[in-house]
Amino acid sequence: MGRDGERQQSRTWTRGGGGGGDLLTQLRSADSSVAPVQCASGKTDFAAERRQSAIRKESSIRSTLCARLLSALRQVYRPEKPAEPSLRAPTGSADRLETRQRSSFAVHPDLTTSLFSPHWYESYTSKMSTEEPKKSDKPSASADKPPTTVSGATGTPRKSMSSGTTYRRGSTSHRRASGSVSMGEAGKSGTWHTRTHEHEDHPHASKKDMAQHVRRLEQVFTLTPQRMRMIVDAFIDTLEIGLAEAGHAVPMIPTFVFGFPKGDEKGPFLAVDLGGTNLRVCHVELEGDGKFEITQSKYRLTEEQKQGEGQELFDFCAECLASFLHDQYGDEDGNLNLEDDIALGFTFSYPCIQERIDQGVLLRWTKGFGAKNVEDHDVVEMFKKSLEKNKVPIKLTALINDTTGTLVSSHYVDPKTRIGVIFGTGCNAAYMEKVGNIPKIKDLGLPEDAEMAINCEWGAFDSEKHEHLPRTKYDITIDETSNKPGQQAFEKMIAGLYLGEIFRLVTCELIDDGVLFLGQNTYKVEKPYAFDTAFLSLIESDTTDELLLVTGLFTHFFQLDTTIPERQFFKRLAQLIGTRAARLSACGIAAICSKMGYVDDGCHVATDGSLYNKYPKFPERIHEALVDIFGEKGRGILTHHAEDGSGVGSAIIASMTHKRKQEGLYEHV
Template identity: 35%
Template structure:
């Protein structure tokens, strides 16, 4: 690329983001080792990749029918959904979103769950189902240790949440208590899951051989179908009549023990220190949408300070941490090659007016390097899971804003997975249709049977 030659300083920085095939295979090897530690009873307590048992052992058959509710809490917006399963191809979904204020995210946990119950009650009254005792699946996309299909203990808040009195508690119980305090609502909370499990379930309803669910959005995580006999932290792992168990990897924490330091950059370390959870979720911080934009911003600011980019221009806005939204990366990379209209518009919003083609091309070059590394790391994760299952033909269900909206992410995943698998596996990447909503309803339907 011409812009690479024109900006040796940028090239030098971005070399640190480049991952060779050799390094990618090493990442797969290390992740597999960490996952095996998570699955084994003896090593589980000290494992960083926890591989939590989800207690979901039945995948959809496609014959599930009837009404189910879903609650989806995974970030600043949460949703209530009513899903009516009419046939395999006819699924009716009605939903409503609610905003969780910063005060609720950081205040007492009781207030947070009272608010959720209030919204659930309003929604059910609107649809005249408040007394119908409909089964509800609760998508709770934060690290949880499950002790049953309807029992999940919050291990740690992520994504900026810090509500008091929730860590270490069974969040299903907190939800049930909040519903009971109201006294105006009859629903049956039958299952708790995270968004990866929901993604796998929603895709498996349409594609029977879906075996992995992955999220690349604000955060990143994956789940997969493991042999029950390998799930040593599951009480009945040796005697269970059911051969499969969905495992929630919680792979965001891969590298928390230093095993990823060989591919981390100084920018990753800065982002980690500036985050609300330093030294935690190291893998996620190199992949997900919450952090990609900040990596771009740090590089751009450094190049400006060196007098390489946007010569003579300064921007107070761009000096603000976390101001460079990952959405900007998607917009900049959506420009057709050689055109930089979106890049100029993004910079304008950040207080820099420029039409300098070389500078705009360099900005895109930086965005691409961050995106490519994210996709390469996600591909390593998926290949580790495929190898772990020894699968030869499977569907991977994927959701999350980065995968959904980034113009090249799907292609980058395909390219890198093909590079690593060398044609040994037939796989399809499938965009989930609302995994955290429809998937939660499907788990409620399957569990309620």
């Protein structure tokens, strides 16, 4: 698709409830439209009354579910009116107006439409037949085609079972069989689990069964304070090794961003942010005193661009920048009226080894990217080549990581900020380190007391020997089936890209064990990454007594019926996975705080990313974990929402670098 087709209008996204109006009014009006039914003789028609009672129940459940869903969606992703072309950021970070697009994990595009379908209640209330289906009723493959075997929970072919497997639960024997069935469309197939026994009125696992599995999973996913302290100690050792040795798994990359901003930086700057989902182009006007104005446009990245030829990806970046410049600075004749020496900061949120601030060789793709012929190449040179090809008259001043930008931009408005972290599609951290504590760059001749931002790239922690992180069999499966097996072990346990898949693998294990969804078609659940982390967020946010939001999610996205014990299990599973991610995240923060001596006096940690900003109770769980690790001193380590690191941070670093080069400081880097 062309650039124009992928461009997105900037929107303002906030958190909160409210509204809902016309849709809920129409839904709820069904309750008041039902009148008592009487026969001509004046007696009550009980059959009609039962029908109307069912209608009222349907309307009530439907209204409740829709209301809860709307509220939950607003808590997670709530678009408001499009942002003005230029937005001013107040001095304080807490009340800053955010210009933030939908981030790392997105709500399924069919979520609002399918749950508001007028036929949702029919599929919700209809039960699958417990009798063996007749041959004429059962889907069948054509006679000239062999049966299709679909993948199981871990992506391995499921063995065909003609006679089934007999297992016991309580005093009743059950027979479970698996087979592939045609789904009607060419190339689609699914797995159908059936069970036959003398009591057909219990198609689901009991509350007792679910409680047993909850207790088992609590032991698997729970991190004790003692275990977290052990992880922190190992993390500190890893950070020290990364500072001393080049080529370590956690590379501790020197960024050549020297010191924090003073807050008096002024002037116009450009920023290009190549993120995991979107490309963003920004014009930032720094006004000093922690104030700035930002104008931005976003362009959706396609899967073809993420996995295709690398130079074409950078061509797309240059084309979008050219389009943005013509919109902002072009005259009627198409000429650009640019300010003199306007500097460009390029935010590239993937690990690069840098020898100076305007150069960087990509170590490895992360966040699901796999563009060809980019790894082991200088991404700045590739981008410059594309800029020249598209005749964009801009000088690229600085290559930065989004986490480094988060650290710098947040310090610009909150001088107490000492660490920047991101918990979104991936995870990472940055902080300021004395040059004298970075042995691997001693030959550069930089002053030992100078401060330089370090891009940790800590997602690779414990990726080599797997000695410290409490990896489960589900984490191992995710690693082995990922596009980068053996890498990013820490990231794969806490990042938003993977939490939904952990949830799915646990669910599929219980399906294969004959615990969940017997007698129902589970082919949609068995598709890898069928659950994204937004689903877990919504499941955790469901506060209805019968967990109706969970009901709707499973009914409409997977066509699966659930009972209250099963829905309670799913909510508890989401809590366990989300809590473990938050507590592991706290271990990384605690390691930097311990290493730098921030524990006694406390510090502010600028935190960004969709997981931190959108996932229920994620910040609170980080704070609880810090107290578990450090005791009462942990309360002095405060995380707060970060400023725009990839846009504003990039512009600030471009400003600082431009000024440093003008003053002749460390010109060789």
